[in-house]
Amino acid sequence: MKETQFTPKLFSLLKGGIKKEQVVKDLIAGVIVGIVALPLAIAFAIASGVSPDKGLITAIVAGLIISVLGGSRVQIGGPTGAFIVIVYAIVQKYGVDGLTIATFMAGFILIAMGLARFGNLLKYIPYPLIVGFTSGIAVIIFTSQIKDFFGLSIDTVPADFIEKWEVYALHFDEVNWMAFAIALGTVLIALHFRRVTTKVPGSIVAILLSTILVQWLQIPVTTIETTFGEIPNSLSMPSIPHIDLATVKALIQPALAIAFLGGIESLLSAVVSDGMIGGRHRSNAELVAQGVANCASAMFGGIPATGAVARTATNVKNGGRTPIAGITHAVVLLLIMLLMAPYAKLIPMACLAGILVVVAYHMSEWRQFKSLLKGDKSDVLILLVTFFLTVIFDLVIAIEVGIVLSSFVVMRRMSHSMSIENAEDILTESNGERLFEDELPALPEGIAIYEIHGALFFGVAQLFQDTINNLQKKPKVLILRMRHVPFIDATGVYRLKEVIKQFGERKVTIILSGVNKKIKEDLEKADIYSVLDRDNLLDHISSSLQRANEVLADK
Secondary structure, X not given: OOOOOOOOXXXXXXXXXXOHHHHHHHHHHHHHXXXXXXXXXXXXXXXXXXXXXXXXXXXXXXXXXXXHHXXXXXXXXXXXXXXXXXXXXHHHHHHHHHHHXXXXXXXXXXXXXXXXXXXXXXXXXXXXXXXXXXXXXXXHHHHHOHHHHOOOOOOOOOOOXXXXXXXHHHHHHHOOHHXXXXXXXHHHHHHXXXXXXXXXXXXXXXXXXXXXXXXXXXXXXXXXXXXXXXXXXXXXXXXOOOOOHHHHHHHHHHHHHHHHHHHHHHHHHHHHHHHHHOOOOOHHHHHHHHHHHHHHXXXXXXXXXXXXXXXXXXXXXXXXOOOHHHHXXXXXXXXXHHHHHHHHOOOEXXXXXXXXXXXXXXXXXXXXXXXXXXXXXXXXXXXXXXHHHHHHHOHHHHHHHHHHHHHHHHHHHHHHHOEEEEHHHHHOOOOXXXXXXXXXXXXXXXXXXXXXXXXXXXXXXXXXXXXXXXXXXXXXXXXXXXXXXXXXXXXXXXXXXXXXXXXXXXXXXXXXXXXXXXXHHHHHHOOHHHOOOHHHEOOOHHHHHHHHHHHHHHO
């Protein structure tokens, strides 16, 4: 079977054969990543407003499918910090059932995006926008953990960012210093334990130490058990959520947000891992795999999943080079869930809060944020608008506004790059540059040539029309030289036809010169010959000048 961009990497690698030595390395990397993923899966689920077992289910089911069907050799999938904001908002508004349906819908959207070959398009999301909402998510994650980090006795924490801090301010006199000590200790261990060894994750060490100390010394802090009860040690049977038209209308926006964010996160993770291993992922296959994984996660009662940059990097650093590592990671998590669930419920909430604070720190990208603030004003605007909308209002709104704002910035930059230059100005330049090759020392009387530089699209179409219409001299023949026009859209064609008609009414003939093949096809499809003589669309300046002399002679 011929391989395509939709063929999973695992299938290609199995077809070519995988060395036994690499299989062993992948198995070891998978075990390590599975251990790393355990506390993160539980912490991300709790921070998202759902029970901890849903994080484990997602890491197991979605992680397995992403490795089997994905377009990356080393991608590790599962719940990530990026989804916390979206998932929490959906749960608050639509409940856990609404989240399940939105995740299921997002899966189909991701599959459609992959089949429509949108994988390459998602790579063009502006970097300031990504840093803006990622940093905003980090701030929100940090804010959401203040209650457990300080052991505050707050029954209900508001969803709104500003209201959260108002409630925290009213309860800071109730700090549980034992909980704070556990959380702070977790942060220090998670950040610095790699100096002792890189084989054992600091987060796992922090969980073991804090759990043992809390149970042995009977420290009065909240645990997973006191907050959520028992953690199930089995997977439920899959079921397809009931979806009707009314539900689709209500949840389409959250589903689109999950799909869009999941697509960006997974492809970013794949690109990062490509750089680490010198590989090349299949973006559209990756999107399809992410879609199937999210559908399956929803059917088993899980939450949204995507490629996890940190876990993928851990996989690579420990020798993982094939999807076998990702499959092993999912199997390890399944065994832990089946065998260790009764003990996982004893983990202190303050310890999980400390782990999430570390996650927020790594997600914040504060160095990139600081660097972008020194850049172009337009990039700074996109960065800050996306960041503050994410923090204060809503991630979905932030992404929508950020994309629209980025589009306007691109159009503005492209419009500034577009220029219309009078050929006579070129002829009279002091540097002695001539109009074209050795053909003309000067222009014949009654003929004007204007050179267009840049794309003729909707963002510059009005500028083009105004510039041409405001020419100071009114020649009998106007040659528009278009050799430096890479493309033209429908608005550009419309404006060009309007210019030709208006000049025709003034008895001025327009000749289009240097039109490339693609633009010529676009112009012909738009019926350009309804306003332009067929002999006046030419591919070279010499033939255009000859045609201009013929028109002058006729006049």
